[in-house]
Amino acid sequence: MVWIKSERKKGVVKGRTRSIPVKYLVEVIVNFNKDTQERTTRLLTLDSNDIDFYIEKNNKHQAKQRKPLELEIKIKYFDENYPPLEDIAVGDLIDLRSRERIEYKKGDSFIIPLGVAMHIPNGWRADVSPRSSTFKKWGIIQTNSTGKIDNSFSGDEDEWGLPVYALNDGVIEKFDRVCQFEVIKKQPKIKFNTVKSLNNPSRGGFGSTGTK
Numbered sequence: 011m012v013w014i015k016s017e018r019k020k021g022v023v024k025g026r027t028r029s030i031p032v033k034y035l036v037e038v039i040v041n042f043n044k045d046t047q048e049r050t051t052r053l054l055t056l057d058s059n060d061i062d063f064y065i066e067k068n069n070k071h072q073a074k075q076r077k078p079l080e081l082e083i084k085i086k087y088f089d090e091n092y093p094p095l096e097d098i099a100v101g102d103l104i105d106l107r108s109r110e111r112i113e114y115k116k117g118d119s120f121i122i123p124l125g126v127a128m129h130i131p132n133g134w135r136a137d138v139s140p141r142s143s144t145f146k147k148w149g150i151i152q153t154n155s156t157g158k159i160d161n162s163f164s165g166d167e168d169e170w171g172l173p174v175y176a177l178n179d180g181v182i183e184k185f186d187r188v189c190q191f192e193v194i195k196k197q198p199k200i201k202f203n204t205v206k207s208l209n210n211p212s213r214g215g216f217g218s219t220g221t222k
């Protein structure tokens with residue numbers, strides 16, 4: 011990592027030309043998104059006067075980078091007695107509860123109010139899915155397989171919900187932990203490029219590789 015004086019930005023030396031004075035090809039970080047940890051970079055050719063090589067600063071910088079990513083999520087509870095969600099270790103999913111007691115009959119489909127609204131940071135979204143024991147405990151299945159929570163679903167009345175279908179009669183008690191969620195990076199902006207051929211061999215799918 012180097013400091014580029016003229017740009018007042020950081021960069022990485024990618025190469026060196028043999029001309030005198032020596033020129034360096036430097037990849038400059040022009041934008042760094044703290045939420046997604048994504049960098050936007052640009053290549054520049056510079057001579058050494060434009061660059062400070064700073065090994066020590068670089069080490070400190072790398073130490074900072076090694077800190078695990080921590081996301082702060084604003085959360086609003088719809089019931090003051092809802093047990094607050096706790097900080098979690100990296101990668102663990104977080105259980106969510108039903109805000110109310112719900113009695114249901116076999117064949118009912120309904121949305122379980124999950125008692126929370128959140129502002130998922132820019133660049134992220136959340137996926138809601140059942141716990142592994144949800145069907146066994148309540149005989150319900152999630153009708154949309156996975157709930158996709160957009161980061162724009164962040165208003166005061168945007169309470170998360172779990173749409174379900176009941177395969178038997180049952181009761182969900184207030185604050186039962188019925189599902190779980192995780193945050194996921196949003197996919198990048200996608201540009202479609204229409205072609206006549208993809209120029210790759212077709213591998214086949216839908217069971218084509220057999221069972222053994």
Ligand SMILES: O=c1ccn([C@H]2C[C@H](O)[C@@H](COP(=O)(O)OP(=O)(O)OP(=O)(O)O)O2)c(=O)[nH]1
Binds near residue numbers: 154160161172
């Ligand atoms: O299981 C879910 C699915 C969605 N949502 C919330 C979050 C999401 O951001 C919002 C809108 O969801 P989606 O984009 O799936 O629905 P829509 O666009 O309003 O309706 P559809 O696409 O079904 O017409 O509803 C939930 O709380 N739980």
